[in-house]
Amino acid sequence: MKTTKLLLVTILLLSSGLATAASIQLQVQPESANPSHPTMGDWMHFNSVISNTGSKPIEGLVAWISLVEVTPGKEQPMDLEDWSAHKAVTGTTLKPGEALKTQWPMRLIQSGDYRIVISATDRNNSTVFTSPTLQFHVSQKPVVESTRILPVAIGIPLLIAGLLGVRKYRGHHKTS
Amino acid sequence: MNPVTLIAQKERSALLQNQRGLVWLLAYAGILSAFALLLISNRELSLLDNAQVVYMMAGTVTAAGALIAVIMGADAYAGERERGTLVPLLTAPVSTGELLMGKALGLVSAWGIMYLLAFPYLWSVGAGGQNLGQAIFYLGLFGTPVVLGFGYLAMALSARSGSVMSSLLTSLIVLLFSASPLLVGPGLRNSTIGKTLDAVNPFSGALNTFDAVIIDSDPFTGQLARLFLVLIWLGLMFAFARISARRPVFR
Numbered sequence: 001m002k003t004t005k006l007l008l009v010t011i012l013l014l015s016s017g018l019a020t021a022a023s024i025q026l027q028v029q030p031e032s033a034n035p036s037h038p039t040m041g042d043w044m045h046f047n048s049v050i051s052n053t054g055s056k057p058i059e060g061l062v063a064w065i066s067l068v069e070v071t072p073g074k075e076q077p078m079d080l081e082d083w084s085a086h087k088a089v090t091g092t093t094l095k096p097g098e099a100l101k102t103q104w105p106m107r108l109i110q111s112g113d114y115r116i117v118i119s120a121t122d123r124n125n126s127t128v129f130t131s132p133t134l135q136f137h138v139s140q141k142p143v144v145e146s147t148r149i150l151p152v153a154i155g156i157p158l159l160i161a162g163l164l165g166v167r168k169y170r171g172h173h174k175t176s
Numbered sequence: 177m178n179p180v181t182l183i184a185q186k187e188r189s190a191l192l193q194n195q196r197g198l199v200w201l202l203a204y205a206g207i208l209s210a211f212a213l214l215l216i217s218n219r220e221l222s223l224l225d226n227a228q229v230v231y232m233m234a235g236t237v238t239a240a241g242a243l244i245a246v247i248m249g250a251d252a253y254a255g256e257r258e259r260g261t262l263v264p265l266l267t268a269p270v271s272t273g274e275l276l277m278g279k280a281l282g283l284v285s286a287w288g289i290m291y292l293l294a295f296p297y298l299w300s301v302g303a304g305g306q307n308l309g310q311a312i313f314y315l316g317l318f319g320t321p322v323v324l325g326f327g328y329l330a331m332a333l334s335a336r337s338g339s340v341m342s343s344l345l346t347s348l349i350v351l352l353f354s355a356s357p358l359l360v361g362p363g364l365r366n367s368t369i370g371k372t373l374d375a376v377n378p379f380s381g382a383l384n385t386f387d388a389v390i391i392d393s394d395p396f397t398g399q400l401a402r403l404f405l406v407l408i409w410l411g412l413m414f415a416f417a418r419i420s421a422r423r424p425v426f427r
Contacts, residue, residue: 041223109223144229144301146216152300153209156293160205164198171195 023054026063026131028118031103038108040141046104048118048131052094060123064088065104070135071112082109111140179270180277187282191248191289200244204290207240208233208297215301230302230311231390235383237294238319239355241287242326242379246351248286249330250344252279253424257338262424276331276421280414283327290323291316307390314389318382318403321410325378326351328413335417338425354379378409 031045038044046065052058064087067078080087084106092100104118118131191197215221215229224232256262265275295312302308329350333343357380360370374380381402388394 041225107223141223141225144215144222144224144226145304148300148303149212149216152296153212156296157202157205157209160198160202164195164202167193167195167198 023052024058024061024120024122024129025051025053026118026120026129027051028116028131028134030134030136037139038136039139040108040111042108042138044106044108044136046106046116046118046134048102048104049099050094050102050118050120051099052096055096057096058094058122058125061092061094061100061120062088062090062122063092063100063102063118063120065106066117066119067106068115068117069110069112070115074112078114083107108138111138113137180274180281183270183275183278184281184285187248187252187279188285188289190282191286200247201289201293204240204244205293207243208236208294211236212297212301225391226302226304227306227391230298230308231386233294233298233301234311234315234319234386234390235358237290237297237315238322238379238382239351239358241290241294241319241323242351242355243348244290245283245287245323245327246330246347247344248283249327249332250334250340250347252283252331253335253421254338254340254343255334257425258340266424272422272424273418276418279331280324280328280417283324283331287320287323287327291319307393310393311386311390314385314399318385318399318406321406322378322382325406325409325413326354328410328417332413332417332420335420335424357383376405378406381405381409 026048028046028048031047034044035042048063050061050063065080065084067080067083069076069078084104086105089100089102094100104116106116113135114137115133115135117133119128120130121128189197191201211233215224221229253262256265266272270278294315298308298311298315302311326347330343330347333346334340337343337346354377357374357377374384385399385402388398389396
């Protein structure tokens with residue numbers, strides 16, 4: 001009797017879970033206009049499609065983009081600050097069969113190998129759904145070098161200030 | 177010594193040997209340094225292409241040079257008047273034309289010093305990139321008439337008004353308006369009003385040439401109309417200074 005009750009409760013719990021579980025499918029593709037050999041400073045765009053493949057509406061959908069560096073020896077999750085201002089889509093409702101298309105722009109800040117992934121969840125669900133990952137390589141680009149700028153930007157005003165100081169000192173000694 | 181050369185030497189030495197001149201030069205170098213440091217302290221700017229950065233530096237050099245030229249020009253007559261040295265100058269055996277030529281050549285020398293001072297800045301941001309030599313050449317060719325034109329405008333107003341403050345403010349307003357393309361990018365100036373202003377604004381002419389030759393590697397022949405524009409500006413402002421300097425306000 002006890003075993004039957006336990007089985008019944010388990011079935012009830014499972015069925016209620018199945019009833020509320022959303023079914024989200026995520027796809028992500030790079031934009032066709034993306035540079036074939038991206039370098040630092042370039043923009044890349046990724047298009048995602050988030051579909052409600054279940055039979056119940058998804059309410060309070062949250063989808064976000066994550067970036068991971070996979071350069072050998074430098075594997076780490078990346079802070080998207082500077083890379084992207086469009087980091088998430090929030091509060092959207094998707095009816096069964098509906099799909100949400102989103103474009104994720106990204107400015108390539110550092111060189112290296114990277115992977116992006118789109119994740120999604122909703123208000124009533126504890127599951128996080130993820131898209132397949134997309135990997136790309138960002139090449140180094142010759143940009144402004146601080147080793148050249150610093151000596152000039154600090155040295156020249158200091159030189160003129162020194163000249164000014166000498167002139168002032170001499171002027172002071174002449175008058176006294 | 178020829179009085180024109182004598183006055184020109186005095187004006188030039190005011191920038192290198194006079195405390196006030198050195199402060200102006202320090203302000204000029206400070207503007208260029210601040211811009212250069214901004215490039216390496218801001219991640220977005222540090223990712224810009226070398227050619228883009230050299231173009232921006234050339235524009236900044238022109239604007240800062242014009243600013244110092246305006247200060248020097250405003251001081252040329254009104255400053256002498258306020259210091260009580262204009263009357264002795266006018267009663268000396270020097271014609272008003274010679275006085276103007278001396279002051280005008282002094283401004284040329286001062287810009288020459290500022291132009292030379294810009295080289296290390298251009299090199300520091302542009303070495304390793306494209307068209308650094310082009311940038312230096314075109315800064316000389318287009319920057320010189322623009323900067324000197326603003327200096328002569330201030331000189332003319334200085335002779336007419338007799339007040340440093342008044343001539344300085346008026347010239348600065350004209351300079352700020354003309355230099356606005358530095359802040360408003362080419363895309364935003366692509367309207368009828370923007371295009372019209374670009375066609376008559378010598379500052380825009382110089383900036384558009386810097387853009388064309390440094391970033392796009394365009395040939396010299398495509399810059400002739402803009403060269404004509406900046407030379408017209410220089411000629412008009414010098415003529416205005418010449419007319420105004422015939423009878424400077426000295427009371």
